[in-house]
Amino acid sequence: MNAECPRCTEADQAVSVPLALADTTHPLGEPERSLLLPPPPPAPAVVGRSKPAVALYAVAAVITVLGLKSMADGLSGPQDADLAYRLGAILGPLFFSVPLALAGMVVQLTTRRRRVRAAEAGAEARRAVWERCHRVWQAAWLCRRCRTAFFPKGSVTPDFPASPAIAVAQVPSWVTATAERALGVPEPAAVRPVPSGDRSS
Ligand SMILES: [Zn+2]
Structure with a gap:
């Protein structure tokens, strides 16, 4: 031509x-x-993170950090505190942070298929x-x-x-x-x- x-x-x-x-x-x-x-x-295609799962992990991390800090304060404080009280102070935050982290994991796993599909659709459009x-x-x-x-x-x-x-x-x-x-x-x-x-x- x-x-x-x-x-x-x-x-x-x-x-x-x-x-x-x-x-x-x-x-x-x-x-x-x-x-x-x-x-x-x-x-x-890049599979995006689940924002609710990230938020749950972040809250669990903050509670764990605050719990560790109060544990450190408790250990350096007066040693005559009640044993049950001190155990509660140590284990208390775990009652919240562990279920939150597990919930984050469940959200992440159950939404993965949807996030993969969204990523594939985006790559297809590009x-x-x-x-x-x-x-x-x-x-x-x-x-x-x-x-x-x-x-x-x-x-x-x-x-x-x-x-x-x-x-x-x-x-x-x-x-x-x-x-x-x-x-x-x-x-x-x-x-x-x-x-x-x-x-x-
Ligand atoms: Zn010319």
């Missing part, structure tokens, strides 16, 4: 951007090369956006005479109008904006029903 540069109206120095990057006989200089690189692949950007990037051309980029008529979609000459520095933002305009924003992933017992977050 030949494409005419919108600036010099010649086709002899025009080459598609993927070919220009791969051409070792006419290597691109920096920063031109890095500006014309394909869009970076999307970040992989991948859909990236695929559109990559498709637009593949349609980009470079005129080696003018050192400008352009998108020939019909290059992104069959009815895509020819673009004006685009400064190489503008190519990354042009690719993102054109992907949204010409190919649309991906539909958000359908919300799947959450089975009972998996509703808290």
